[in-house]
Amino acid sequence: MAAQKPHMNLAFIGHVDHGKSTLVGRLMFEAGAVSPHIVEQYKKEAEAKGKGSFEFAWVMDSLKEERERGVTIDIGHQRFDTDKYYFTIVDCPGHRDFIKNMITGASQADSAVLVIAAPDGVMAQTREHVFLARTLGINQLIIAINKMDAAKYSEARFKEVKEEVGKLLQMVGYKVAEIPFIPVSAFVGDNVIARGDNLTWYSGPTLLESLNNLKEPEKPTKLPLRLPVQDVYTISGVGTVPVGRVETGIIKKGDKIIFEPANVTGEVKTIEMHHEEAEEALPGDNIGWNVRGIGKKDIKRGDVCGHVDSPPTVAKEFTAQIVVLQHPSAISAGYTPVFHCHTAQIACTLTEIKAKLDPRTGAVKEQNPAFIKAGDAAIVTVMPTKPMVIEKVKEIPQLGRFAIRDMGQTIAAGMCMNITPR
C-alpha cells in the first residue's frame, strides 16, 4: 500500500509562468493520480467539443477553472506514488502562507523541484526561491528545465541554462554535482514520466526517475530532544497531557524532561501515538505525553520540551540572517513584528541592523544600513519581548528557523546564527 512507503513532501518552486502548475498537472495525470472517472469525464467533454486528441490540456484547463471557482480539486495538495516513495505536493512560494507553513512545520518540504523555462532562463523569482529554499533548509533539489518544446529542443540552450542555474545554486551553497538537471516539456510530456522522441540527446533520468532517486530524509535522532508544545490537555484519570510533534531527538518513557521558557521539570509517564501507547517517539512522530509533576497551567503552546541534561535554549537576544520577502516600505531598527518559530509566536524587536548582504552570495554589501527593504538580506540583532526558545541553525536546524509576520503577511524568513542566553 502507498502508505507503507516512505513519505516525502515535495515543493515546486520557480519564477511565475515557468510552468510549475502545468508540470504538477502532467505528473499527476501521467502518474495516474487524477482519478480515472474524472479523466473519462474530461475525455467525453473534450470529444463533444472536438478536442479529443488533447486530453491533458483539457485536464489542465478544467482543473484551473475549478480552482478559480474555488472548488473540489486543488492540484497543489495532491498525492502520488513512485516505486519508492509516497509524495505529497506542498504549496508553492507565492501562495499566502507557504513560508510560514514551511517554517512552522505545517508543510515542511523535504525536497523541491525548481522549474525554469528554457526560453527565459534564470529570472528574479528563480533567484529568490533558490535563496529561500536554502534558508528554509530544503536540502535536495531537482532542476526541471521546462518548455524545451519552445526552445526547439535545443541541447545548446539546455546547456546554457544549466550553467546559469548551476552558478546560482553554487553561490548559495548547494552541491551542484549531486543535483539532476532535466530537460522537460510539461506541455508535451517529454521526460516527465515518459521520455518521448524529442530529446534523444539526453540520456539522464526523467523527472519521475529523479524523484524516485531522492535520498530518504534522515531522522535527526542524534540531536538533543526538542519537542515543541502545540497544545495542553487535562485528561481525567491521566493528568496533564501536552501534544506536539518531535522535531529532533528521542523521547522515552521515564525520561526526566524540562519545558522552557516555562522552566518546569517532570517525568514522562506515558507516550501516546496514533491512540496507542508507545515506549518511545522519534522525529516526525505526533504524540501526546503524560507528565508526572506538571499541571496544565504550568506550560503552554510555544514552550519546548527537552531533556533536563540538555535543555532548550532560552534567548535573551539573538543574531539572525534574514531575507525580506515583502514590506510596503522600509524596515529599520525598532521594528517589532511577530516571529513564528516552531509553535511559538512572539513579538520581537529588531534592535540593530548590522549588515546588508547580497542575497545571492551572502557577501556584505553595507555595514549598519539605516534600513532594509523587500529583496534585501541582512544580519540583524533581535530582542524577544518575552522569553523565547530558539536554537542556532548550525546546531539544531529544526528549531533555528523563523518567519516574520506583520499585517497578516509573511514579511521575512530567517535563521538564528548566535544566541545570548537568558
Ligand code: GDP
Ligand atoms: P506557473 O506560474 O509556474 O505555475 O506556470 P503555469 O503552469 O501556469 O504555466 C504558465 C504558461 O506556460 C501557461 O500558459 C502554460 O500553458 C505554459 N507552459 C507550461 N509548460 C509549458 C511547456 O512545457 N511548453 C510550453 N510551450 N508552454 C508551457
